[in-house]
Amino acid sequence: MFPISKFDRNGFACPIPVMKSFEAAALADQILRFQHEEPEKAARAFGTNTHLLFPSLCAVIQREQILDAVEQVLGRNLLLWSASFFIKSPKTNSFVSWHQDSTYWGLEPPEIVTAWLALTPSNRENGCMEVVPGSHLRGQVSHHDTFGDDNMLSRGQKVSVDISREKTEAIELEAGQMSLHHVRIFHGSKPNHTDIPRIGFAMRFIPTQVKQKGGRTFALLVRGQDVFNNFDRPTLPRAELGAAEWEMHQESLKRMNTVLFNDAAQATKVKGHQILKRGE
Numbered sequence: 024m025f026p027i028s029k030f031d032r033n034g035f036a037c038p039i040p041v042m043k044s045f046e047a048a049a050l051a052d053q054i055l056r057f058q059h060e061e062p063e064k065a066a067r068a069f070g071t072n073t074h075l076l077f078p079s080l081c082a083v084i085q086r087e088q089i090l091d092a093v094e095q096v097l098g099r100n101l102l103l104w105s106a107s108f109f110i111k112s113p114k115t116n117s118f119v120s121w122h123q124d125s126t127y128w129g130l131e132p133p134e135i136v137t138a139w140l141a142l143t144p145s146n147r148e149n150g151c152m153e154v155v156p157g158s159h160l161r162g163q164v165s166h167h168d169t170f171g172d173d174n175m176l177s178r179g180q181k182v183s184v185d186i187s188r189e190k191t192e193a194i195e196l197e198a199g200q201m202s203l204h205h206v207r208i209f210h211g212s213k214p215n216h217t218d219i220p221r222i223g224f225a226m227r228f229i230p231t232q233v234k235q236k237g238g239r240t241f242a243l244l245v246r247g248q249d250v251f252n253n254f255d256r257p258t259l260p261r262a263e264l265g266a267a268e269w270e271m272h273q274e275s276l277k278r279m280n281t282v283l284f285n286d287a288a289q290a291t292k293v294k295g296h297q298i299l300k301r302g303e
């Protein structure tokens with residue numbers, strides 16, 4: 024059990040053990056093999072909701088160790104709203120600008136927790152996630168979109184706060200460990216300067232009473248009951264990358280895009296209407 028009182032104060036908690044490092048390494052291998060063999064398909068698959076394409080990832084999002092920790096923060100009735108990969112290849116400039124997740128997701132109230140599972144070690148050298156502890160208590164802060172090339176966020180959104188004046192903390196994880204972070208915490212990450220990839224699988228959980236503004240999206244009931252019915256249920260994958268699975272995946276992204284990009288004409292222009300290229 025991880026200390027929940029610290030999550031309330033800090034807006035994040037880590038490290039939380041989820042799986043053995045060899046299990047994480049096997050998943051990382053599967054992901055990297057797919058990326059190597061079918062780069063275009065992989066780019067479409069990894070952005071958002073990859074779990075709808077792979078039964079193995081669908082099993083990950085429902086793992087007891089993850090849900091037990093999330094339940095301590097959000098309560099017993101839990102939905103998985105989305106899941107994204109953040110993959111930094113060795114020696115690349117990919118980075119994540121400092122942002123709050125709550126900015127464009129259109130979810131209310133802001134009771135959303137991300138479980139970020141490291142499938143490789145994630146440390147200062149290869150660009151682990153960094154946070155400003157306690158910043159989730161400052162409410163929603165304004166952001167501006169940069170659409171920067173190396174920025175892993177689809178809009179390159181950046182918090183309008185001078186982070187150099189803030190106290191930051193690096194979230195270093197071993198493969199198979201995860202962190203939890205609050206939807207309003209300021210967070211970001213730097214490039215990977217090492218020879219090893221950095222792979223994180225970010226799972227976004229909400230309690231069933233949360234509502235989606237701007238359209239109806241999908242969310243999977245992973246624990247407890249849902250008496251609110253605020254989301255549609257996705258069909259779970261039976262085969263890896265099957266035709267029906269791609270159809271479900273694309274439909275989920277189409278709906279998500281309607282919500283995320285409804286006021287960002289430039290997003291479709293810059294990202295070529297590829298739906299969500301990578302993490303939200």
Ligand SMILES: O=C(O)CCC(=O)C(=O)O
Pocket residue numbers: 109119124137139150151152210211212223225302
């Ligand atoms: O993987 C990263 O470096 C950033 C992840 C992130 O922004 C998130 O999970 O919300």
